[in-house]
Amino acid sequence: MFKKYHIPTESAPSKKRIGKFLVERDLDYCINCGDCIKACLYDVHKRRQEDVRIMAEPDSYKCKGCFRCVIECPQGALSLHDNPEFFKLGDSYYIPKMIKTIWNEAENGRVPVSGAGYRGNFSGPRFDGIWTDMSEIVRPTRDGIHGREYISTAVDLGRRLPYLKFDSNKNVEGVPPNIEIPIPILFNPPPHELNDKTLQLIVANVATKLGTYAIIDADDYQELCNYNVIPRFSSDSNLNLELVKRAKIVEVDYRRNLMEDLRLLKDSHSDILVSIRIALKRGLEPLIMDLTKRGAEIFHLYADYQGNEFEQKPRFITDSLRSVDDYIVDYCLREQITIIASGGIGAAEHVPKTIACGASVVGIDIAYLIALEIGQFDTHIQRFPPIEVTDMDLEWGTQRIINLMNSWRDQLLEVLGAMGMREVRRLQGETGRMIFYVDEEKELYDLVGL
Ligand code: SF4
Numbered sequence: 073m074f075k076k077y078h079i080p081t082e083s084a085p086s087k088k089r090i091g092k093f094l095v096e097r098d099l100d101y102c103i104n105c106g107d108c109i110k111a112c113l114y115d116v117h118k119r120r121q122e123d124v125r126i127m128a129e130p131d132s133y134k135c136k137g138c139f140r141c142v143i144e145c146p147q148g149a150l151s152l153h154d155n156p157e158f159f160k161l162g163d164s165y166y167i168p169k170m171i172k173t174i175w176n177e178a179e180n181g182r183v184p185v186s187g188a189g190y191r192g193n194f195s196g197p198r199f200d201g202i203w204t205d206m207s208e209i210v211r212p213t214r215d216g217i218h219g220r221e222y223i224s225t226a227v228d229l230g231r232r233l234p235y236l237k238f239d240s241n242k243n244v245e246g247v248p249p250n251i252e253i254p255i256p257i258l259f260n261p262p263p264h265e266l267n268d269k270t271l272q273l274i275v276a277n278v279a280t281k282l283g284t285y286a287i288i289d290a291d292d293y294q295e296l297c298n299y300n301v302i303p304r305f306s307s308d309s310n311l312n313l314e315l316v317k318r319a320k321i322v323e324v325d326y327r328r329n330l331m332e333d334l335r336l337l338k339d340s341h342s343d344i345l346v347s348i349r350i351a352l353k354r355g356l357e358p359l360i361m362d363l364t365k366r367g368a369e370i371f372h373l374y375a376d377y378q379g380n381e382f383e384q385k386p387r388f389i390t391d392s393l394r395s396v397d398d399y400i401v402d403y404c405l406r407e408q409i410t411i412i413a414s415g416g417i418g419a420a421e422h423v424p425k426t427i428a429c430g431a432s433v434v435g436i437d438i439a440y441l442i443a444l445e446i447g448q449f450d451t452h453i454q455r456f457p458p459i460e461v462t463d464m465d466l467e468w469g470t471q472r473i474i475n476l477m478n479s480w481r482d483q484l485l486e487v488l489g490a491m492g493m494r495e496v497r498r499l500q501g502e503t504g505r506m507i508f509y510v511d512e513e514k515e516l517y518d519l520v521g522l
């Protein structure tokens with residue numbers, strides 16, 4: 073029987089509890105009337121348990137900054153301030169607002185709602201310079217993301233046939249090995265500095281529960297081989313064919329003698345899928361075309377943690393992907409291969425935008441570390457402090473990432489529904505469904521002769 077894909081969410085409250093605002097009650101003015109309890113929809117104000125005549129300290133973490141209590145307090149006893157701790161979070165890429173959004177998503181698994189109207193900028197750098205074309209959002213037949221019309225977020229890993237060929241028994245011939253995953257998201261290994269067993273177990277556990285995969289170092293495969301994991305052989309490690317005999321997919325860093333290694337893998341396990349991991353740089357297109365023609369099936373193109381190419385003057389991941397996509401479309405190869413893209417994917421909207429620029433699947437890394445509230449970090453210099461991962465509660469950590477994925481999937485469904493698309497597979501390389509600020513600006517300037 074047909075079963076809709078469902079992600080089980082559950083509350084997994086924050087342990088750090090750093091909110092954007094600090095709510096202050098001036099005890100010299102407060103008369104403990106309790107009007108602020110009624111004014112606040114988010115339970116910030118409560119009475120003390122030990123003495124209900126007196127108001128408790130406001131639970132600032134829950135405050136959304138609507139100012140209603142401040143306005144309604146008859147004594148003018150309440151004030152709202154920015155929380156300096158909040159503005160110290162993250163770095164120039166993972167800004168505090170992004171971190172807070174991930175924390176909210178990881179806490180309850182819901183789509184974040186920020187109130188009436190959007191108060192931010194309408195364009196910005198990187199992903200903020202891409203707008204999704206939601207022109208179908210007004211169609212009256214739409215009945216919500218969980219309505220009658222099922223929207224599929226499933227994607228395939230592996231090579232696809234360019235056309236069907238049948239044998240004498242009318243069976244399709246030469247179907248390559250292929251794996252379907254229900255969401256277009258994989259988990260990258262955590263940075264080496266955080267090479268922690270608990271963290272690996274949490275990510276492997278999440279991948280298995282969601283039906284997708286976590287990429288891990290091949291050295292750790294033995295311990296995690298019962299989970300949905302993809303062992304990765306870095307460029308300086310030798311293939312261990314015996315080790316990966318239970319694996320369905322392996323990842324191999326681009327290296328000398330790559331094709332020989334691929335042949336060895338395929339000879340020893342004919343159904344195994346091999347993903348070739350390549351750092352994003354300029355001029356990759358002919359290499360990808362060449363490898364595709366020689367039988368490569370999956371490419372993992374990775375940028376740095378901020379989504380930049382590994383270049384002196386890097387392009388952003390979406391620009392690199394568009395360039396690769398244009399090239400392989402010209403040679404009619406795009407439909408045959410899977411492209412995993414990772415680096416800088418830190419918000420739900422980054423998933424459809426990356427896919428529309430040419431990825432089939434995205435890989436996430438920093439986003440799940442943020443969901444787990446793992447220390448301060450600076451992705452610009454890629455330095456991670458030694459942190460308290462070992463003490464992390466496995467169930468809590470697993471649920472936080474599952475919640476995050478549910479929220480991102482629901483937002484992906486919203487975007488697809490608003491675009492009038494019934495499956496995410498169709499979004500791959502659909503740049504026509506996106507509006508690129510730089511392109512629009514150029515067109516305008518050309519029009520007015522600037
Ligand atoms: S509404 Fe103002 S005066 Fe009344 S309890 Fe709240 S802070 Fe105190």
Ligand code: SF4
Nearest residue numbers: 112135136138139141
């Ligand atoms: S500002 Fe709004 S959300 Fe914050 S405590 Fe007051 S009523 Fe609640």
